[in-house]
Amino acid sequence: MKIRTIGVEEYLNVWEKKATWDIAQSTISSLTMGEILHLDERAGSTFYDQLDKEKMNYGWIEGSPDFKAEVAGLYRNVDPDCILQTNGCTGANLNALMSLIEPGDHVIAEFPTYQPLYDIPRALGAHVDYWHIREEAGWTPDIDELKHLVRKDTKLICINNASNPLGTVIPADMLREIVEIAASVGAYLLSDEVYLPLEDTESFESVADLYDKGVVTNSISKTYSVPAARIGWTVSNKDVADRIRTYRDYTMICGGVFNDALATYVLRNKDKVLDRNRAIILKNRAIVQEWIDAEPRASWVPPKGVSVSYLRFDIPVDDEDFCLKLLAEEGVLLVPGSRFELPKGARLGYCASEDTLRGGLQRLSRALRQFD
Ligand SMILES: Cc1ncc(COP(=O)(O)O)c(C=O)c1O
Numbered sequence: 001m002k003i004r005t006i007g008v009e010e011y012l013n014v015w016e017k018k019a020t021w022d023i024a025q026s027t028i029s030s031l032t033m034g035e036i037l038h039l040d041e042r043a044g045s046t047f048y049d050q051l052d053k054e055k056m057n058y059g060w061i062e063g064s065p066d067f068k069a070e071v072a073g074l075y076r077n078v079d080p081d082c083i084l085q086t087n088g089c090t091g092a093n094l095n096a097l098m099s100l101i102e103p104g105d106h107v108i109a110e111f112p113t114y115q116p117l118y119d120i121p122r123a124l125g126a127h128v129d130y131w132h133i134r135e136e137a138g139w140t141p142d143i144d145e146l147k148h149l150v151r152k153d154t155k156l157i158c159i160n161n162a163s164n165p166l167g168t169v170i171p172a173d174m175l176r177e178i179v180e181i182a183a184s185v186g187a188y189l190l191s192d193e194v195y196l197p198l199e200d201t202e203s204f205e206s207v208a209d210l211y212d213k214g215v216v217t218n219s220i221s222k223t224y225s226v227p228a229a230r231i232g233w234t235v236s237n238k239d240v241a242d243r244i245r246t247y248r249d250y251t252m253i254c255g256g257v258f259n260d261a262l263a264t265y266v267l268r269n270k271d272k273v274l275d276r277n278r279a280i281i282l283k284n285r286a287i288v289q290e291w292i293d294a295e296p297r298a299s300w301v302p303p304k305g306v307s308v309s310y311l312r313f314d315i316p317v318d319d320e321d322f323c324l325k326l327l328a329e330e331g332v333l334l335v336p337g338s339r340f341e342l343p344k345g346a347r348l349g350y351c352a353s354e355d356t357l358r359g360g361l362q363r364l365s366r367a368l369r370q371f372d
Contacts, residue, residue, distance in 0.1 A: 001124070006115050008165075010339075011335055011336065020359075021333065022333045022352060026222055040265075046265075058253060059260055063085030064260050064264060075208045081241070084233060088227070090116070093190075093217050095247045095251060095252075096236070097121055098120075099243035101125070101126050105124075107157075108130075111131060113340075114192060118158065129149050131145060131157075132145065135312070140168055140171075141174070143178070150182075157178065165310050166310050167306040193207070206235075213240075215234060215240055225276075228262075230259060282305075284354065284357055285303065288309070295368065308347060310346075316371060320336040
């Protein structure tokens with residue numbers, strides 16, 4: 001199988017540890033183990049007491065019943081048997097797509113967005129058409145374009161809701177229209193929902209609650225601030241879950257006893273994590289908005305309660321050259337927009353600590369002044 005490198009991962013793998021001012025990351029300020037253990041106000045006793053009794057064997061292969069119950073609680077009506085634990089949302093996407101795609105299939109993928117959602121299907125031999133999202137429309141997709149793209153033999157439509165790196169959310173009524181279009185040709189609809197919008201969260205709809213042929217991928221890496229656990233999940237109908245079961249045995253077997261316990265504990269205490277993270281998002285977004293209002297060479301479509309965003313730059317040079325120089329001279333890390341096939345800008349992960357965000361933006365402005 002031939003597959004391209006993931007632009008954003010390749011960039012971060014090389015450069016992220018060199019940054020002093022890391023304002024590139026998509027996770028909402030990762031929690032320390034100390035912070036995690038204090039979530040239930042018992043200083044970790046519940047977590048470690050349980051672990052002390054656990055044998056460090058393979059554990060529950062598909063995820064423990066407690067884990068599945070916590071995940072099922074995120075949706076209106078999902079059978080725990082149709083929830084499968086994976087190695088992050090990365091593993092969820094890979095296993096789901098391997099289960100769904102065969103060579104020659106027709107796939108429609110939102111573009112630009114998180115690269116695996118269109119490059120894994122392509123590597124598996126699918127013909128992939130892009131459903132373009134455009135800046136003029138506030139980075140919201142156009143449903144008429146999807147109607148034109150869909151074919152009788154379309155096997156799968158892939159969306160990233162909310163979007164990395166654009167920070168946009170597909171409105172619930174449009175999501176229902178997407179479901180109708182998919183259903184009209186019997187296509188699956190894969191929705192990577194790893195970024196839950198923390199603003200207006202009540203009106204967010206999961207594809208898992210809307211469509212029997214919906215396949216949802218998610219994890220505790222971004223919205224829940226614990227990428228270290230490397231735990232994600234898929235939600236699908238029983239038939240797709242059975243196919244994913246086969247691929248899981250080849251790619252992972254299980255998530256691991258410790259990681260399962262950590263993910264279950266974090267999800268059990270999710271309200272506290274989400275309250276913390278909502279406060280970070282709202283505060284930091286206001287800081288960036290204030291900075292943009294005063295910075296003539298940067299603009300954005302403000303992210304809708306999502307931790308990632310795309311900054312458009314007014315600069316006469318290549319965005320990757322600019323970002324590399326910014327890192328070398330100012331210690332500031334951004335992800336060049338070209339890594340998402342969105343040139344002339346960069347992904348800003350604004351949910352860093354306040355000091356890092358303010359320090360990074362101040363130095364970014366200093367670097368932008370060279371073009372005045
Ligand atoms: C849209 C999207 N899906 C999946 C992932 C991978 O998430 P995880 O760390 O849970 O594997 C990322 C990571 O950047 C992402 O942006």
